[in-house]
Amino acid sequence: MLQQTQPTGIKVIFVDWHGVLSRDPFWISILRNAWHPLHQQLSEATENLFDRQIDRVHLWMRGELTANQIIESFQMTPGPEFPLDYLNRKVIEDCQLMRINAPLVRALKDAKTTGTKIVLATDNMDCFFEAIQQANQQRKCFEEETISFASTVQLFDDILCSSEQRILKREDPLRFYESWLKRQSFTFSNALLLDDLEVNCIAFRTAGGQALRITHESLEYDQEVLFSEVENWWRTENEPV
Secondary structure (H helix, E strand, O other): OOHHHHOOOOOOOOOOEOOOOOOOOOOOHHOOOOOOHHHHHHHHHHHHHHHHHHHHHHHHHHOOHHHHHHHHOOOOOOOOOOOOHHHHHHHHHHHHOOOOHHHHHHHHHHHHOOOOOOEEEOOOOOHHHHHHHHHHHOOOOOOOOOOOHHHHOOOEEEEHHHHHHHHOOOOOOHHHHHHHHOOOOHHHHHHEEEEEEEHHHHHHHHOOOEEEEOOOOHHHHHHHHHHHHHHHHHHOOOOOO
Protein backbone atom coordinates (compact mmCIF):
# COMPACT_ATOMS: atom_id res chain seq x y z
CA MET A 1 0.00 0.00 0.00
CA LEU A 2 1.04 3.61 -0.52
CA GLN A 3 1.64 4.50 3.12
CA GLN A 4 3.86 1.46 3.64
CA THR A 5 6.42 2.60 1.07
CA GLN A 6 6.24 6.34 1.50
CA PRO A 7 9.57 7.89 2.61
CA THR A 8 9.31 9.01 6.22
CA GLY A 9 10.49 12.52 5.33
CA ILE A 10 7.55 13.18 2.99
CA LYS A 11 4.97 15.28 4.84
CA VAL A 12 3.11 16.77 1.89
CA ILE A 13 2.20 15.56 -1.59
CA PHE A 14 1.60 18.32 -4.12
CA VAL A 15 -0.56 16.97 -6.94
CA ASP A 16 -1.27 18.54 -10.31
CA TRP A 17 -4.75 18.69 -11.83
CA HIS A 18 -4.77 18.66 -15.63
CA GLY A 19 -3.00 15.62 -17.00
CA VAL A 20 -2.81 13.98 -13.57
CA LEU A 21 -6.10 14.10 -11.68
CA SER A 22 -8.11 14.76 -14.84
CA ARG A 23 -7.59 15.14 -18.58
CA ASP A 24 -10.94 16.70 -19.38
CA PRO A 25 -11.18 20.20 -20.90
CA PHE A 26 -13.16 23.26 -19.91
CA TRP A 27 -16.69 23.42 -21.40
CA ILE A 28 -16.76 19.62 -21.59
CA SER A 29 -20.57 19.51 -21.91
CA ILE A 30 -20.30 21.51 -25.14
CA LEU A 31 -17.06 20.22 -26.61
CA ARG A 32 -18.03 16.57 -26.12
CA ASN A 33 -21.55 17.07 -27.52
CA ALA A 34 -21.52 17.38 -31.30
CA TRP A 35 -25.24 18.24 -31.24
CA HIS A 36 -24.83 21.29 -29.02
CA PRO A 37 -25.60 24.50 -30.99
CA LEU A 38 -22.29 26.02 -29.87
CA HIS A 39 -20.14 22.94 -30.40
CA GLN A 40 -18.55 23.98 -33.68
CA GLN A 41 -17.89 27.60 -32.74
CA LEU A 42 -16.45 26.75 -29.33
CA SER A 43 -14.37 23.85 -30.64
CA GLU A 44 -12.70 26.13 -33.17
CA ALA A 45 -12.20 28.93 -30.65
CA THR A 46 -10.65 26.71 -27.97
CA GLU A 47 -8.48 24.85 -30.46
CA ASN A 48 -7.14 28.16 -31.71
CA LEU A 49 -6.51 29.35 -28.16
CA PHE A 50 -4.85 26.28 -26.67
CA ASP A 51 -2.96 25.17 -29.79
CA ARG A 52 -1.87 28.51 -31.27
CA GLN A 53 -1.93 31.10 -28.48
CA ILE A 54 0.02 29.47 -25.68
CA ASP A 55 1.36 32.83 -24.46
CA ARG A 56 -2.22 34.02 -24.01
CA VAL A 57 -3.07 30.79 -22.19
CA HIS A 58 -0.17 31.44 -19.81
CA LEU A 59 -1.44 34.96 -19.16
CA TRP A 60 -4.79 33.42 -18.23
CA MET A 61 -3.07 30.89 -15.98
CA ARG A 62 -1.14 33.68 -14.24
CA GLY A 63 -4.30 35.65 -13.56
CA GLU A 64 -3.30 38.42 -15.96
CA LEU A 65 -6.38 37.66 -18.07
CA THR A 66 -9.78 36.57 -16.83
CA ALA A 67 -12.18 33.97 -18.19
CA ASN A 68 -14.50 36.82 -19.21
CA GLN A 69 -11.76 38.40 -21.31
CA ILE A 70 -10.90 35.08 -22.94
CA ILE A 71 -14.55 34.44 -23.80
CA GLU A 72 -14.93 37.93 -25.23
CA SER A 73 -11.91 37.29 -27.45
CA PHE A 74 -13.69 34.26 -28.96
CA GLN A 75 -16.13 36.71 -30.60
CA MET A 76 -18.81 34.02 -30.58
CA THR A 77 -22.48 34.62 -31.27
CA PRO A 78 -24.37 32.18 -29.03
CA GLY A 79 -27.81 33.23 -30.23
CA PRO A 80 -30.91 34.56 -28.43
CA GLU A 81 -31.72 31.20 -26.81
CA PHE A 82 -28.64 31.52 -24.56
CA PRO A 83 -28.17 34.00 -21.68
CA LEU A 84 -25.39 36.53 -22.18
CA ASP A 85 -23.30 34.90 -19.46
CA TYR A 86 -23.87 31.34 -20.68
CA LEU A 87 -20.26 30.49 -21.56
CA ASN A 88 -19.03 32.22 -18.39
CA ARG A 89 -21.27 30.06 -16.23
CA LYS A 90 -20.65 26.86 -18.17
CA VAL A 91 -16.87 27.07 -17.88
CA ILE A 92 -17.28 26.92 -14.08
CA GLU A 93 -20.19 24.49 -13.96
CA ASP A 94 -18.55 22.02 -16.34
CA CYS A 95 -15.58 21.57 -14.01
CA GLN A 96 -18.02 19.53 -11.92
CA LEU A 97 -18.30 17.13 -14.88
CA MET A 98 -14.58 16.46 -15.25
CA ARG A 99 -13.76 12.77 -14.93
CA ILE A 100 -11.26 11.98 -12.19
CA ASN A 101 -8.26 9.63 -12.03
CA ALA A 102 -9.91 7.45 -9.39
CA PRO A 103 -6.95 5.11 -8.70
CA LEU A 104 -4.71 8.07 -7.92
CA VAL A 105 -7.32 9.67 -5.68
CA ARG A 106 -7.59 6.41 -3.74
CA ALA A 107 -3.80 6.31 -3.42
CA LEU A 108 -3.76 9.89 -2.11
CA LYS A 109 -6.51 9.07 0.39
CA ASP A 110 -4.38 6.14 1.51
CA ALA A 111 -1.38 8.42 2.04
CA LYS A 112 -3.51 10.93 3.92
CA THR A 113 -4.39 8.34 6.58
CA THR A 114 -0.76 8.56 7.75
CA GLY A 115 -1.01 12.31 8.31
CA THR A 116 0.49 13.31 4.96
CA LYS A 117 -1.02 16.53 3.67
CA ILE A 118 -2.44 16.54 0.15
CA VAL A 119 -2.26 19.88 -1.65
CA LEU A 120 -3.49 20.66 -5.14
CA ALA A 121 -0.73 22.51 -7.02
CA THR A 122 -2.04 23.50 -10.43
CA ASP A 123 -1.22 25.88 -13.26
CA ASN A 124 -4.82 26.84 -13.78
CA MET A 125 -7.30 29.61 -14.42
CA ASP A 126 -9.59 31.87 -12.40
CA CYS A 127 -12.66 29.90 -13.51
CA PHE A 128 -11.19 26.65 -12.22
CA PHE A 129 -10.34 28.25 -8.88
CA GLU A 130 -13.91 29.57 -8.68
CA ALA A 131 -15.23 26.04 -9.31
CA ILE A 132 -13.04 24.78 -6.46
CA GLN A 133 -14.36 27.51 -4.16
CA GLN A 134 -17.96 26.68 -5.02
CA ALA A 135 -17.35 22.98 -4.36
CA ASN A 136 -15.83 23.82 -0.98
CA GLN A 137 -18.84 25.95 -0.05
CA GLN A 138 -21.12 23.01 -0.80
CA ARG A 139 -19.18 20.43 1.19
CA LYS A 140 -21.04 17.26 2.00
CA CYS A 141 -20.33 13.64 2.83
CA PHE A 142 -19.72 11.29 -0.08
CA GLU A 143 -19.95 7.54 -0.23
CA GLU A 144 -16.54 5.87 -0.17
CA GLU A 145 -16.82 4.66 -3.78
CA THR A 146 -17.87 8.07 -5.11
CA ILE A 147 -14.98 9.89 -6.77
CA SER A 148 -16.06 13.10 -8.47
CA PHE A 149 -14.83 16.66 -8.82
CA ALA A 150 -16.60 17.67 -5.60
CA SER A 151 -15.41 14.69 -3.56
CA THR A 152 -11.84 15.11 -4.83
CA VAL A 153 -11.83 18.76 -3.78
CA GLN A 154 -12.62 17.63 -0.25
CA LEU A 155 -9.42 15.57 -0.26
CA PHE A 156 -7.19 18.64 -0.46
CA ASP A 157 -5.73 20.29 2.62
CA ASP A 158 -5.06 23.40 0.55
CA ILE A 159 -5.05 24.75 -3.00
CA LEU A 160 -2.15 26.42 -4.81
CA CYS A 161 -3.39 27.78 -8.14
CA SER A 162 -1.23 29.79 -10.53
CA SER A 163 -3.94 32.36 -11.24
CA GLU A 164 -3.90 33.16 -7.50
CA GLN A 165 -0.13 32.76 -7.10
CA ARG A 166 0.40 34.94 -10.19
CA ILE A 167 3.16 32.66 -11.47
CA LEU A 168 3.53 29.26 -13.11
CA LYS A 169 5.10 26.40 -11.18
CA ARG A 170 8.07 26.04 -13.52
CA GLU A 171 8.88 29.77 -13.50
CA ASP A 172 9.71 30.10 -9.82
CA PRO A 173 9.05 27.06 -7.60
CA LEU A 174 10.30 28.95 -4.53
CA ARG A 175 7.68 31.64 -5.01
CA PHE A 176 4.97 29.12 -5.88
CA TYR A 177 5.48 26.66 -2.99
CA GLU A 178 7.77 28.09 -0.34
CA SER A 179 5.35 30.34 1.53
CA TRP A 180 2.98 27.41 2.04
CA LEU A 181 5.84 25.13 3.12
CA LYS A 182 7.11 27.68 5.64
CA ARG A 183 3.65 28.12 7.16
CA GLN A 184 3.63 24.38 7.83
CA SER A 185 7.25 24.39 9.09
CA PHE A 186 8.18 22.16 6.13
CA THR A 187 10.97 22.42 3.56
CA PHE A 188 11.17 21.13 0.00
CA SER A 189 12.85 18.00 1.36
CA ASN A 190 9.51 17.14 3.00
CA ALA A 191 7.59 17.44 -0.30
CA LEU A 192 6.71 15.23 -3.25
CA LEU A 193 5.22 16.58 -6.49
CA LEU A 194 3.07 14.45 -8.81
CA ASP A 195 2.95 16.16 -12.22
CA ASP A 196 2.59 15.20 -15.87
CA LEU A 197 5.12 17.76 -17.16
CA GLU A 198 8.80 16.93 -16.80
CA VAL A 199 9.68 20.66 -16.82
CA ASN A 200 7.63 21.09 -13.61
CA CYS A 201 9.24 18.01 -12.05
CA ILE A 202 12.75 19.28 -12.88
CA ALA A 203 12.01 22.71 -11.39
CA PHE A 204 10.68 21.09 -8.22
CA ARG A 205 13.72 18.82 -7.86
CA THR A 206 16.02 21.79 -8.42
CA ALA A 207 14.31 23.53 -5.48
CA GLY A 208 15.09 20.52 -3.28
CA GLY A 209 11.92 18.42 -3.49
CA GLN A 210 11.14 15.01 -4.94
CA ALA A 211 8.98 14.68 -8.04
CA LEU A 212 7.32 11.83 -9.89
CA ARG A 213 6.05 12.30 -13.41
CA ILE A 214 2.59 10.81 -13.90
CA THR A 215 2.18 10.02 -17.59
CA HIS A 216 -1.04 9.98 -19.59
CA GLU A 217 -0.73 6.21 -19.83
CA SER A 218 -0.84 5.84 -16.05
CA LEU A 219 -4.32 7.36 -16.04
CA GLU A 220 -5.48 4.17 -17.74
CA TYR A 221 -3.90 1.92 -15.12
CA ASP A 222 -5.99 0.02 -12.66
CA GLN A 223 -5.42 0.75 -8.99
CA GLU A 224 -3.00 -2.15 -8.41
CA VAL A 225 -0.74 -1.17 -11.30
CA LEU A 226 -0.71 2.50 -10.27
CA PHE A 227 0.16 1.62 -6.67
CA SER A 228 2.96 -0.61 -7.96
CA GLU A 229 4.44 2.18 -10.08
CA VAL A 230 4.47 4.63 -7.19
CA GLU A 231 5.87 2.04 -4.79
CA ASN A 232 8.66 1.05 -7.19
CA TRP A 233 9.61 4.70 -7.66
CA TRP A 234 9.71 5.37 -3.92
CA ARG A 235 11.79 2.23 -3.35
CA THR A 236 14.28 3.27 -6.05
CA GLU A 237 14.49 6.86 -4.84
CA ASN A 238 15.21 5.80 -1.27
CA GLU A 239 17.65 2.93 -1.71
CA PRO A 240 20.82 3.31 0.41
CA VAL A 241 23.82 4.62 -1.54
